Amino acid sequence: MRVNKDQLKRMKKNEFVRTAIEYVDAGVVITDPELPDNPIVYTNNGFEKLSGYSADETIGYNCRFLQGQDTNQDDIDKLRLAISNKEKIKLEIKNYRKNGEVFWNELQIYPVFIESEHQTYFVGVQQDVSKRKYAEERSDHYLEQVKRLSTPIVPIDRNVSIVPVVGEIDDERLELLLHNVSAHIQKSGDEYLILDLSGVSHFTSQLHKGVYQLNQLIKLMGAMLMITGIRPEFILEGIESDFSLSTVKSFSSVKQALVSIQ
């Protein structure tokens, strides 16, 4: 500590606060719920930059000019309810700038008692979180693609496709596999599907059940399942259970499975 702290604290005066509020990107509005239609009575620079409207264009008006066609009606209802109950609320809502551009607004509203005015106002803090929302949307989109691609269906002959399974099979992946295989068979008219399990490290009871379900499904569709690359114990394991694989055709390699097809 090389400077006098008390001296510094004296400097924490109004102009510092006024300077600070001018530099934040967040938009801040204060509205007066005692006036008709709860109009804006204060906006900071951040709000002017965020919304594209000058203070002159917004003071005296209700904040709903930020809403537009794509704003979720449920969100609007939640906002109304919180304001009529004088409760705080935080949500992410699609809003519109003056130029029509859409942005994701992380909106927080607080009821605040302002001493000098002897009444409660609403303070609304708005943060443009579009970049984060779009990154999250991209991430979800690519994750969906990863899931889809991680169990590819590869056509290898006129009426035969192969599904190589690599890694663990969980419930979600199994459901996706069943869905994709049935869509594929319906579309391609394939008569044979080879499920290659040589890339699977752990033969779990879940995988066992999955193979059983896939076999039932493919039979129902008038096609045939062939499995390759598994240890014989895997077939035998469930032989007494409800999910016996004793009727599933198994081959030591994909080539052998292919050669067996006349």
Add this chain to the structure above:
Amino acid sequence: MRVNKDQLKRMKKNEFVRTAIEYVDAGVVITDPELPDNPIVYTNNGFEKLSGYSADETIGYNCRFLQGQDTNQDDIDKLRLAISNKEKIKLEIKNYRKNGEVFWNELQIYPVFIESEHQTYFVGVQQDVSKRKYAEERSDHYLEQVKRLSTPIVPIDRNVSIVPVVGEIDDERLELLLHNVSAHIQKSGDEYLILDLSGVSHFTSQLHKGVYQLNQLIKLMGAMLMITGIRPEFILEGIESDFSLSTVKSFSSVKQALVSIQ
């Protein structure tokens, strides 16, 4: 306009500004470069919440207590340079809260002349953008997986793998394919690679060159490329060019290619 605008404007007074600055999530600090080591002279509530340090713990100190082991040294150098040149700067930097937690700080620093003090201060605005950065990292990670999975290498017999190509081949995908195939052959010791092009809709000159390069690469590694699912014209097209495919073995189906292997 149902309320008196002038009346509202009179209300834009100090207490509204002080209220506004208390509610923004952004951290704001003001530092005094005329004092030794450019110490903090003002912080808002947002900075206390963001950093975990109370104003008492930070006023009088240089902001570098936010930095830690994972803070990029280049970023620190850029900050120092901007401050010594009294220039504004904006960057995203890894910072640390009091409890040791890392966060991504979108930091903006402005030199600002404060009238009442007759001197220039620095205003630093800090926004926690960790959620966005992590979403971007996830998105990049999944995109990498999508690229890798979109050209899978599927082992189908003891020494044979198949690469089904679906959709367009551009430079980036071609490079990835060459890289993945050479890594796969090296690791697996496969003697044959079947490139199945039945899922390709447009046979471009780029694809032609790609197949040529793949053939050269696989030959160099002591293995053999077989292509399936293409029209004979594709082979003939480039027969006069530098990228002739006349030496590449072509089969009408994957099954035929497999059967040809002794």
